[in-house]
Amino acid sequence: MGRHVFTAVNLISDPIHGYIELTKRLSDAEARAAALLPETAAEEDLLDSAWLQRLRRISQLQSARWVFPTAEHSRFTHGLGVMHEAGLWARHLYPSLRQALQGVDAGKPVPSEGLVVETLRVAGLLHDVGHGPFAHFFDDHVLTGFPAPPDSRREGAKRLSHEDLSQLIIERELSRLIGGLRRAPGSVPERDALAEGEAIDPTWVSFLISKPPLADDSMPRWVRWLQPLLSGVFTVDNLDYVRRDAYLTGVAVGPVDVERLRRYTFVSQHGLTLFEPGLGALEMFLTARLFMYQQVYFHRTVRAIDLDLAEVFAPSIRAIFGDGSPADRLTEYADLDEYALLHQAALWARGQAVDADPQPGDGRVTPAVAEGWRGILLRRPRWRAEAEVRVQYEASPPAASLAELGAEEAGRIAIDLAVVDARPADASATDSLLAIEARDGGPPIRLSRSLARLPAYALIARRYRRQSGQSAASR
Structure with a gap:
């Protein structure tokens, strides 16, 4: 393509992948010069x-x-x-x-x-x-x-x-x-x-x-x-x-050898297939993914903020988007983003557009919702974790372990259950999604057995207590 490669493709710098290529639209003359069809x-x-x-x-x-x-x-x-x-x-x-x-x-x-x-x-x-x-x-x-x-x-x-x-x-x-x-x-x-x-x-x-x-x-x-x-x-x-x-x-997750995983993957008559020597790279990756859930996505303070956010989120969306499914209102949904929500939340936190009886789509929320946003935007979670249980299981979480956390009390005690599928739990579905070819040409290997060292599910269960003087936001 000669010099035309720079006409046809942009480069985007990225901290993970180095450079990401992106095609640029060519005029008819540029397409002909590059031996390409009109586009x-x-x-x-x-x-x-x-x-x-x-x-x-x-x-x-x-x-x-x-x-x-x-x-x-x-x-x-x-x-x-x-x-x-x-x-x-x-x-x-x-x-x-x-x-x-x-x-x-x-x-x-x-x-x-x-x-x-x-x-x-x-x-x-x-x-x-x-x-x-x-x-x-x-x-x-x-x-x-x-x-x-x-x-x-x-x-x-x-x-x-x-x-x-x-x-x-x-x-x-x-x-x-x-x-x-x-x-x-x-x-x-x-x-x-x-x-x-x-x-x-x-x-x-x-x-x-x-x-x-x-x-x-x-x-x-x-x-x-x-x-x-x-x-x-x-x-x-x-x-x-x-x-x-x-x-x-x-957060350092350790090595993730994506290239090895890719090199050992191919398409066979069984569909997407992994050659047996690539299993170690797959297990390494799934372990890194589990680590991210436990250390970042399920961090105790992240989940505490989520408890606050859960109290204000639905009424806030109702205030700026109104009732009705986004699937039926794609034009309006295109304008619903975090900038729109957080801008309005900042106004609510300052006491603007607050009403005891807000109506869908009128941009107003109750005083309790406004106060909830004030705590979120100033990063002042109203919930504190006071007990934690971590368990791994195959089918259902052990009831005895969860019982250690006690019962919820509306507006005062919350039991938060954060679960991740460390590996696909359904063995039949797992084996149908990815075939494993043995290195010696022997019978197909069941992926579900190969990943058995990883739990099907990993759970972090916590008991949170609302700090004194903080009441739940009304919906």
């Missing part, structure tokens, strides 16, 4: 869309940033990292993917490398585009109050989540840009460009990011085979956030 969109257009720029105003670590002062990174930077990680995995996996497809779908067209790489990159970039203020906290305290849009591919009903909103945004708001992409970043047109007649189907992207992962036989086999990279035992998502969050909180 109507590039990754920079997605990045500059209102939906992606909004993620600059959604924090990656929600309340943890009040405990780890350097953790000021956003869902925007995380999305860039996941896009890059997804591209690395797609490039590495493509030769084995191509071979496996030719083995099971003989005579059928095989997708180009550019199509596979760019589809995975777009899924990585957009996997969090539906997040609301305070990210997962918004899921737990607002979105679960609404049903998810019906989907015939899913058994039964589910509650709304940010992944559902991401799927809607991808298919309704960003589909034109996604469909206009014609290449992955790189300097080799015959490798990086989509083949003539190929285009990324936005429904592939929404399928890849679905949680719980959807089952859909109508999806191309290669899309189904690569789905575990977004929702499997390890994902391009957690491979970025474990390292990024550790670096930006200043």
